[in-house]
Amino acid sequence: MTAATTADSPPFVDFKDVWLAYNDELYAQNVFAVEDINLQVKQGEFIAIVGPSGCGKSTFMKLTTGLKMPSMGKITIDGQPVTGPLKISGMAFQAPSLLPWRTTLDNVLLPLEIVEPYRSQFKDRRKEYVERAGCLLASVGLGGMEKKFPWELSGGMQQRASICRALIHEPKMLLLDEPFGALDAFTREELWCTLRDLWEAQRFNVILVTHDLRESVFLADTVYCMSKSPGRFLVQREIPIPRTRDLEVTYTKAFSDIVLELRGHIGAMRTPVNQ
Amino acid sequence: MNKKQMERWSPLLLLVAILVIWEVITSGFGVSEFIFPSPSRIWEQTLEHKTTILGHAWRTYWVTMVGFGIAIVVGVMLGFLIGSSRLAYAAVYPLMTAFNALPKAAFVPILVVWFGIGVGPAVLTAFLISFFPIMVNIATGLATLEPELEDVLRVLGAKRWDVLTKVGLPRSMPYFFGSLKVAITLAFVGTTVSEMTASNEGIGYLLISAGSSMQMGLAFSGLLVVGVMAMAMYELFSYIEKHTTGWAHRGSQH
Numbered sequence: 086m087t088a089a090t091t092a093d094s095p096p097f098v099d100f101k102d103v104w105l106a107y108n109d110e111l112y113a114q115n116v117f118a119v120e121d122i123n124l125q126v127k128q129g130e131f132i133a134i135v136g137p138s139g140c141g142k143s144t145f146m147k148l149t150t151g152l153k154m155p156s157m158g159k160i161t162i163d164g165q166p167v168t169g170p171l172k173i174s175g176m177a178f179q180a181p182s183l184l185p186w187r188t189t190l191d192n193v194l195l196p197l198e199i200v201e202p203y204r205s206q207f208k209d210r211r212k213e214y215v216e217r218a219g220c221l222l223a224s225v226g227l228g229g230m231e232k233k234f235p236w237e238l239s240g241g242m243q244q245r246a247s248i249c250r251a252l253i254h255e256p257k258m259l260l261l262d263e264p265f266g267a268l269d270a271f272t273r274e275e276l277w278c279t280l281r282d283l284w285e286a287q288r289f290n291v292i293l294v295t296h297d298l299r300e301s302v303f304l305a306d307t308v309y310c311m312s313k314s315p316g317r318f319l320v321q322r323e324i325p326i327p328r329t330r331d332l333e334v335t336y337t338k339a340f341s342d343i344v345l346e347l348r349g350h351i352g353a354m355r356t357p358v359n360q
Numbered sequence: 361m362n363k364k365q366m367e368r369w370s371p372l373l374l375l376v377a378i379l380v381i382w383e384v385i386t387s388g389f390g391v392s393e394f395i396f397p398s399p400s401r402i403w404e405q406t407l408e409h410k411t412t413i414l415g416h417a418w419r420t421y422w423v424t425m426v427g428f429g430i431a432i433v434v435g436v437m438l439g440f441l442i443g444s445s446r447l448a449y450a451a452v453y454p455l456m457t458a459f460n461a462l463p464k465a466a467f468v469p470i471l472v473v474w475f476g477i478g479v480g481p482a483v484l485t486a487f488l489i490s491f492f493p494i495m496v497n498i499a500t501g502l503a504t505l506e507p508e509l510e511d512v513l514r515v516l517g518a519k520r521w522d523v524l525t526k527v528g529l530p531r532s533m534p535y536f537f538g539s540l541k542v543a544i545t546l547a548f549v550g551t552t553v554s555e556m557t558a559s560n561e562g563i564g565y566l567l568i569s570a571g572s573s574m575q576m577g578l579a580f581s582g583l584l585v586v587g588v589m590a591m592a593m594y595e596l597f598s599y600i601e602k603h604t605t606g607w608a609h610r611g612s613q614h
Contacts, residue, residue, distance in 0.1 A: 170515050171517070172516065176515045178508060178511070182506070182509055182512050184526075184530070185608070186605070196516050199526070
């Protein structure tokens, strides 16, 4: 696979020959969850990773967040080698995983109670932070929901709040692990637009893991296809559709051609597994 | 009377029904008050000896509360330890289970040798009998933490301590309050049992002395007082539980 980097700026995320086995035993048997990952992501780029379930997408996420260390190879993010969980990233999962004993507002504020420099200033600047959280919630259509508990919100609203929580500490990188997977089609498309707007306003890096090809093509600059066992990146596809993309674009021929092409790649890599 | 009111008053109605049946049987069959006194006779004797009973009840109450307080502190600390460390869990849990199987009344003679007759054995018996459920519940609450909730904090670079205080402890609060309701009733059992053999004060002592002087009404009013105290404390913890961890009971409340 060729690097997507332009010569003038170093890549923001840089995976060099990364291999991961989950434990020493598997490592000794040469069984890897992901193999030979090479990936370069530009500053502010939105990438999506698609692939059949169980192909190591979530493992890839764990590597990127620093929750897992590679068995071989090297990961550099924002010029720093990854040695542990990164403070510059925010993460949202398929389950909103909001804390039920905290209000929506307090859930969104949670990262500020953990990440420096906010953590030490939290008591003094709480008012300012509350205001910031309020703005963020309003920008995803949750204005006025601050005092509600998560279990009083619908699934889509919970996921919006979860994305706010991932963004409150202004991370340089947003990691989304199938964030819309559990939502109905209409809510999902609504949230695509919410995410698009947030990204266009703030231009953080996004790594979106999904199994929805339409979602990946609609949102991402570059889509990577992963194969299953071994988990490898097989295809890199730039999405030339101009920004800002509206939902209408998903019904154009250019859009469906790309989706079909990606579908073809995934189909092709599924066959050998069944042998 | 609608269904909700019915539900609310049902314990009281049941109690009245039991008392009426009891009264009818004892007076109807002419049961001797030295064998089984009627509710009215118990009430008479309660009023007659009310200052004595109140004195003993107060003693039992504060002794139980001291033992229970120690049980909360020790139970929470041990639960915290074995719930947050796999090694501690593996090491401590089997021993604790074995310990919990021992009848606590059997400790009283040993405690008397160590601390003499009086407050010491009663406080310690109340403590020994009631810390276990608190410990187990805190440990369970911490050990069953969903990995997803933990990951939310870990990706931000949170330390173990952050995860415990921001997620682990709040999440185990419903377990904690649940255990307090069980533990407080056990603590009263512990105190009373200990006072029966190793004290000159308290409801336990009152029960023994009333029994040996054939004052059955007084013995029954002793039991009544312990029951009332335990029920009051139970309701108190229920109330606190409802108002602090309502998020955990949202499904079951009406």
